[in-house]
Amino acid sequence: MSTTNTILLTTTVTATAGYLATSAYAVHLFGRLHIDALTGLGNREALGILARRTGSRSPGAVGLLLLDVDNFKAVNDTHGHEVGDHVLKVIAARLDSLRLPGERAVRLHGDEFVLWLGNVPSDERGRQAAAHRVAAVRAALTKPIVVDGLPLHLAVSIGAQTLPRRGVQLSALLAGADAAMYADKHGRRLTSLPTAGRLRDHRPGRESA
Incomplete structure (x- = not known):
């Protein structure tokens, strides 16, 4: 050469x-x-990108679900942050596995998550579709999480929001979903957690097998 x-x-x-x-x-x-370092889901920055890409002049609507684990602080306080992190990873994995085409699972911070629904119909059908997703997500996320043989029964508060795509702002979507989530939280019983042989914040009938 x-x-x-x-x-x-x-x-x-x-x-x-x-x-x-x-x-x-x-x-x-x-x-x-x-990307969220603990769960591997997208983070708030990734959610912002999704919202900016969606906020066009196209017709239709866009939606998201905002999720919060009820009384999650008790998990860390009672069982330690290592167990708390494990619980968050399990919830993240379950949420990610529920995604439909066009959806994206995101961890905002702490025990708050978002399921980005993407494009939905702009009429009542869109709100009904979001409500159906709430039911499916709640059913999957409230299944007991077993840690070292100990089942943790976690309740999850979920709020849905849909808005027209044209000029949509992430802050408006999150604010609407947040209001719906807290209405959901106050309308239900709290999480039941095993703590040293007893249940903290136990409400009869909340525990599941």
Whole structure:
């Protein structure tokens, strides 16, 4: 191989390696900025991107579900943060497994999650579709989580919100879902948690097998 060809090959390899390194760093940086480190779900930044992409002049509506684990602080206080983190990972995995085409599971912070529904019908059908998703999500997330043979029965408050796509703002979607979520929370009984042989915040009839 001539000296010129050797130099060209070396330059090409170096440039390619540099490009790959830059691309790998870009992927790594995107992950750090848009993926929740504990659960692997998208984070608030990722949710913001979804909302901005959706906020177009297209007709129709967009929706999301906002979820909060009732009395989650008792899990950490009673069983420790390691168990609390495990519970969050299980909830995240269950929520992610429920996704339909166009949906995205997101962890906002702490024990708050979002299921981005994406495009929904703009009339009553959209609200009904969101309500059906609430029922399906609640059924999946309230199944007991077993940690070291101990079943934790967690209640989840969920609020849905749908708004017209045109000019939609994430803050408006979250505010509406938050109001619905707290109405849901105050209308139900609290989570039942086993604590040293007794149940904290126990309400008869809440425990499931």
